[in-house]
Amino acid sequence: MNNSQKAQHLMDVTYPGQAGGDTFRLLELLAIPAFVLDARGHAIAWNRACERLTGVPRYEVLGSANAWSCFHRDPRPTLADLLIQERMDEVGALYDAHAQLCDEPGHLSAEGWCDMPYAGRRRYLAVDVSPICDEHGHLAAVVETLRDMTDEKQAQISLEQLATRDGLTGLANRRCFDDTLHAEWQRALRQQQPLSLLMVDVDNFKQYNDAYGHVGGDECLRRVAGAVAKEMRANDLVARYGGEEFAVILPNQSLKGAAIVAERMRCRVEQLHLPNLGAAKQFVTISVGAATALPAPEYEPSQLLATADAALYRAKHMGRNRISLTRESDGAA
Incomplete structure (x- = not known):
C-alpha cells in the first residue's frame, strides 16, 4: 500500500461512509489551507492548499502527531493541538493576538508568525479552529484553517514605523x-x-x-x-x-x-x-x-x-x- 492509499484508508476508517468521504473531498478542494486533527492529535486531513502553504505533502503528515513541525522549527503546539489538549490558557503566550469566534466553546481565532521550515519563508498566519463533536458531545476532531496575512502584517509594521520613526x-x-x-x-x-x-x-x-x-x-x-x-x-x-x-x-x-x-x-x-x-x-x-x-x-x-x-x-x-x-x-x- 503506497502513501496515498494509506492516507485514503486512514480517512475511510476515521470517517466511514459516503458523507464522511464527501466532506474530505470538499476539504481537499478548498482554496483555503486547512487540516484536521483527530482527538489524539493525529492528522487525518491535509488539503492541497495546505500543501502549497507549508511545502509539505499530505502523505508526510497524515497519521502523525507532529503537524506543528510544518509551521515551526522548535516544538510548539498548533492552535488545534491546544484545543485538543485543553491548553487554551497558553494561547496568549504563543500568538500575537487571539479572539473567540462565537459564543460556542472552542471556536477560536489567533494570529502569529510562523517559521515555515519546509517552505523556507517566515509567514504571518491567521488561524481559526473549530471542534467537531460526536453525537454524545465528545470531541472527535478539530478543523484548523489558515490565512496568509504576511503582506498585510508587513504593511501594518511599515505604517507603525512611519508613526514612530524619524x-x-x-x-x-x-x-x-x-x-x-x-x-x-x-x-x-x-x-x-x-x-x-x-x-x-x-x-x-x-x-x-x-x-x-x-x-x-x-x-x-x-x-x-x-x-x-x-x-x-x-x-x-x-x-x-x-x-x-x-x-x-x-x-x-x-x-x-x-x-x-x-x-x-x-x-x-x-x-x-x-x-x-x-x-x-x-x-x-x-x-x-x-x-x-x-x-x-x-x-x-x-x-x-x-x-x-x-x-x-x-x-x-x-x-x-x-x-x-x-x-x-x-x-x-
Whole structure:
C-alpha cells in the first residue's frame, strides 16, 4: 500500500461512509489551507492548499502527531493541538493576538508568525479552529484553517514605523521618545531601579548648515545619528528629539554608567572627522548632558528631562565637545 492509499484508508476508517468521504473531498478542494486533527492529535486531513502553504505533502503528515513541525522549527503546539489538549490558557503566550469566534466553546481565532521550515519563508498566519463533536458531545476532531496575512502584517509594521520613526535618521521620533520615557519611568518606579537620560546636541550646527547647505546638514545628522546609535544596548532608546538634538533613554543605568556611554558617544562622533569649516575645532562634535533619577511617586519624567537639558546647556557653555553630569542643585536623584 503506497502513501496515498494509506492516507485514503486512514480517512475511510476515521470517517466511514459516503458523507464522511464527501466532506474530505470538499476539504481537499478548498482554496483555503486547512487540516484536521483527530482527538489524539493525529492528522487525518491535509488539503492541497495546505500543501502549497507549508511545502509539505499530505502523505508526510497524515497519521502523525507532529503537524506543528510544518509551521515551526522548535516544538510548539498548533492552535488545534491546544484545543485538543485543553491548553487554551497558553494561547496568549504563543500568538500575537487571539479572539473567540462565537459564543460556542472552542471556536477560536489567533494570529502569529510562523517559521515555515519546509517552505523556507517566515509567514504571518491567521488561524481559526473549530471542534467537531460526536453525537454524545465528545470531541472527535478539530478543523484548523489558515490565512496568509504576511503582506498585510508587513504593511501594518511599515505604517507603525512611519508613526514612530524619524524620516531623516531612522531613529525613534519625538512621539516614540515621549511614550517610551513615560513607560520606562513607570517600570523603574515599580522595580525601584535608576533611569538615566542623555540629551545630545550637535555643536555649531548652524555654521555647518551655512557652509554645506541643507543637503550636507541632513547627511551630517544621519552620520551622527548612526554613531550615537552604535553605543546603545538592546533596551536603550535613542531618538531624534528635534532639529540637531538627540535624546537617549538608558533604563537601569547609574549616572556613572550614563557618563561612560556619553563619553563613548562623544569620542565616536569626533572620530567621524566630519569637516566643519564654520567651527573652531574644524570637525563636527557633540555636547552631552546626563542625568539620572530614582523615580518616586512625587516626581515626574519631565523633571528628569529638565535636569538633563540643564546639564546639556552647561556643557555647551563650558566650551562644547564635552559631557556634563547632574549637579546636586539640579535636583536629580
